[in-house]
Amino acid sequence: MAKPKKSLSQNFLIDKNISKKIVDQTIVEGNEILEIGPGYGFLTDSILERKPKKIYLIEKDINLKKKLIEKYKNNKIVNIIGDDILSTSLSDFKNLIIISNLPYNISSKIILYLFNYKNNIYEMIFMIQKEMSLKFDYKLPKMNKYKFLTRIVSNYNRCFDVSSKVFFPKPKVKSTIVKFKFNKKNIDLNKANYFSAKIFKNVRKKIYNNLDTNIENNLFNKRVDQLNIDELVSIYDFF
Numbered sequence: 009m010a011k012p013k014k015s016l017s018q019n020f021l022i023d024k025n026i027s028k029k030i031v032d033q034t035i036v037e038g039n040e041i042l043e044i045g046p047g048y049g050f051l052t053d054s055i056l057e058r059k060p061k062k063i064y065l066i067e068k069d070i071n072l073k074k075k076l077i078e079k080y081k082n083n084k085i086v087n088i089i090g091d092d093i094l095s096t097s098l099s100d101f102k103n104l105i106i107i108s109n110l111p112y113n114i115s116s117k118i119i120l121y122l123f124n125y126k127n128n129i130y131e132m133i134f135m136i137q138k139e140m141s142l143k144f145d146y147k148l149p150k151m152n153k154y155k156f157l158t159r160i161v162s163n164y165n166r167c168f169d170v171s172s173k174v175f176f177p178k179p180k181v182k183s184t185i186v187k188f189k190f191n192k193k194n195i196d197l198n199k200a201n202y203f204s205a206k207i208f209k210n211v212r213k214k215i216y217n218n219l220d221t222n223i224e225n226n227l228f229n230k231r232v233d234q235l236n237i238d239e240l241v242s243i244y245d246f247f
């Protein structure tokens with residue numbers, strides 16, 4: 009095994025029970041699965057045990073990618089389709105299920121990127137930093153753009169926490185398995201991004217100042233981080 013690369017957030021899973029439990033959060037059998045950052049293919053093997061129709065792999069580390077090509081060369085179900093998830097288009101997929109122990113240094117960036125493909129993806133099961141899993145949870149107080157956008161596109165659940173002992177090397181932080189199930193609504197993501205940039209521009213200001221409006225509405229006298237998610241969505245629907 010080569011020295012794990014910090015720059016690529018390489019923390020490899022080494023606990024078979026956990027990888028099985030991750031795969032149990034969705035229905036793999038007969039479906040098309042995409043895995044981001046498969047590494048040595050530890051989680052991949054647990055996915056393959058559940059008989060997917062196809063599995064697509066995207067691994068940025070060229071050496072690992074070569075190892076994966078070699079490892080799965082006789083497996084017709086496995087397809088290696090790219091290296092950097094952030095420059096891979098998913099627009100040709102339908103009902104894709106994405107499973108990943110994400111690289112933690114860019115996990116929120118990847119998640120927001122994948123929101124652009126919500127119509128191509130059925131659901132996504134991710135291992136992320138516990139702290140990050142809370143940032144996306146719109147059921148918790150203190151609104152932010154992650155909670156807002158997550159609510160607009162999906163149903164979000166934190167499934168279970170994972171100890172840092174199940175990785176090599178051990179990350180300094182706790183981890184959580186989360187699930188985004190995309191809704192079937194037609195979402196104007198440009199509008200949602202524009203709105204969230206505006207309303208979260210200065211969280212210390214009252215909402216009517218951020219939105220540049222003088223419309224009378226009790227909610228507009230609050231600060232955006234004091235709202236709950238339903239209140240925030242009601243302002244968005246009105247916007």
Ligand code: SAH
Pocket residue numbers: 016017018019020021022044045046047048049050051066067068069072091092093094108109110111112
């Ligand atoms: N799934 C493996 C490895 C997880 S570590 C396991 O559980 O053991 C994160 C993995 O993501 C590493 O293999 C790393 O090389 C890869 N990676 C990092 N940035 C990436 C990117 N932008 N696109 C695709 N893969 C990436």
